Amino acid sequence: MSAIVKCLMAGFAGLAVATPAAAESWSRFSSSDRTVYLVDLDALTPVEGVVTTRLARVPAQGPATDLSRETEEVMVRCSDGQSRSGTSVTYDASGAETDRYSEDTPWEATPNGGVYGAIKSFACDNMRPESKSWPTIQAFIEDGRGK
Structure with missing residues (x-):
């Protein structure tokens, strides 16, 4: 391998390491007595007609x-107006990942209302929750869980 190719490869490797992680902006949009629901607003960008975001419970x-x-x-x-689930990840009390699985669910009609209806409104109607946002889920939890 030539010296130029080696230098270019080293430079590209350095760029990959220095690239910051994708931004997150978690906003509370629903809750029950037991669960608070958050959506990652920064992930609400359509790609080829599909908006993929993350929901947190x-x-x-x-x-x-x-x-x-x-x-x-x-x-x-x-x-x-259809939606489907992708990868789900469970974290324990220390924040460590304990389970990861992918659901290969079919596209299904997303009714208005409820958690998935809200996600559809955020994705398709450019609506946003009226709560403040946190840079991480941990920051949300440390801030009193949005209370």
């Missing part, structure tokens, strides 16, 4: 040190 109660939660990838096709 966080226990509504608990100490700031309990980082347990579940995230789910939700894909919405605005052209026909």
